[in-house]
Amino acid sequence: MKESLTFPSQAETLVQAIVLAAGKSTRFAMGSSKLAFPLCGREMVLYPVSLLESLSLPTIIVTGYQKDIVTQLIQAAHPQSVVFVEQVEQRGTGHAVMCTQTEWHAEHLLIINGDMPLITSELIQQLINEHCKTQATVSFVTAACLEYPHGYGRVINNGQKIQIIEARDFTGTRQEGQCINAGVYLINREFLQDALTHLNLHENSQEWYITDLIDITSKAGKKVHTIETDFDTIRGINTISELATAEKIIRERIITHWMKKGVYFEQPETTIIEHDVIIGPATRIGAGVHITKGSRIGARCTIGNHSTIDASTLADQVTILPHCVIAQSEIHDHATIGPFAHIRNTHSIHERATIGNFVEISNSTVGAYTKAKHLSYIGNAIIGERVNIGAGTITCNYDGVRKHVTTIKDNVKVGSNNCLIAPVVLEQNSMTAAGSVITQNVPRDALAIARAHQVNKENYTKRFESTPSFVAAAVHEK
Secondary structure (H helix, E strand, O other), X not given: OOOOOOOOOOHHHHEEEEEEEOOOOHHHOOOOOHHHOEEOOEEOOHHHHHHHHHOOOOEEXXXXXXXXXXXXXXXXXXXXXXXXXXXXXXXXXXXXXXOOHXXXXXXXXXXXXXXXXXXXXXXXXXXXHXXXXXXXXXXXXXXXXXXXXXXXXXXXXXXXXXXXXXXXXOXXXXXXXXXXXXXXXXXXXXXXXXXXXXXXXXXXXXXXXXXXXHHHHHHOOOOEEEEEEOHHHHOOOOOHHHHHXXXXXXXXXXXHHHHHOOOEEOOHHHXXXXXXXXXXXXXXXXXXXXXXXXXXXXXOOEEOXXXXXXXXXXXXOOEEOOOOEEEOOEEOOOOEEOOOOEEEOOOEEOOOOEEEEOOEEEOOEEOOOOEXXXXXXXXXXXXXXXXXXXOOOEXXXXXXXXXXXXXXXXXXXXXXXXXXXXXXXXXXXXXXXXXXXXXXXXXXXXEEOOOOOOOOOOOHHHHHHHOOOHHHXXXXXX
């Protein structure tokens, strides 16, 4: 659901956003763009892009390093709402803004870094509202930070002049440097167009910095407005350590959201809930549970400790016992899964079915009230209602070239330790004996027995114990 802006109705012509997403991610040290790295199921750069889309702000994305990867993931999520501009040479944030000039059309330009997943729509709305109300030429976001974080420019305001000093150039005291620059700016377009021509190239880095615009504005006697927020809202990500910190904050936000919706978490600090998940009220989630994006959990479900629900749908009152993996599957009302079950790529586990411990189900459908309670593998199977699958049963679905379907119709009882060699059909009300290898269809109401006849060798153990060499001879005995 999109949030509405409180500033004037001509929002599309009033504010246009620029997302800086061209950097080389050097300190990230993974050999790839940090912007494509997922946090709680959403790639880093999609956080600010999604936020801007929710505010209906037209957006320019400045790409550079690994531009194809960044472009593709943004286009996949937001195919209509963005324009891309390439910064062929990464020569600083000021240079990145220069590259976008041909795409400007709004009265004010909102500039934000692409590595800010914690930024909120409320902060952006506040920035725009106060910028318009104060008629500022430039507004930007600051944060008071006692811990003196690495890499953030320091905001120096002596009452007459305000400027941002890059962290590497700051020589003041710790107290003087407690106000930091967040990297979020709102600038009047006409002023910005002129001010960019006054940016100086920094000799050491051979880059132009957008932070110098604050000093230019202040020296020109134009109004500079700042709004302060908490540091956790504006944290950027340059290192793996900073990534972990940001992800922890996002997890806490997501879990707090679902707590307010009536979801109980046994140990919320150990649980991971990704974006694009829906959880019904009165659901209980155990310690160490991971629910990935695309999952839909109904009401009054129970998900046991250390289970993973991956892009799957659970209807109402489903019970997932501890240590289960449910992937790309659908579980219907009142079904019980686990413990230690693995359900993957399965079309439906129907209502009140029971899938027990150490059972794996793949690419199958399991009917209502059916039970497979122990140590079984069911692959490429269509199983009807009220079927009982004995312990140790497997569907032998792969012949080395192709996979085949096993069909088990309603009310079938499959004996323990069965091998069902697909393709095969077990008709309604049929049974198979324990230890059978079923290679042919079983008719309705029939009992199938497919195992070797038992042979008892009288006094065999005594002969074996007295004559160890008897083993070889016994093999050839009829």
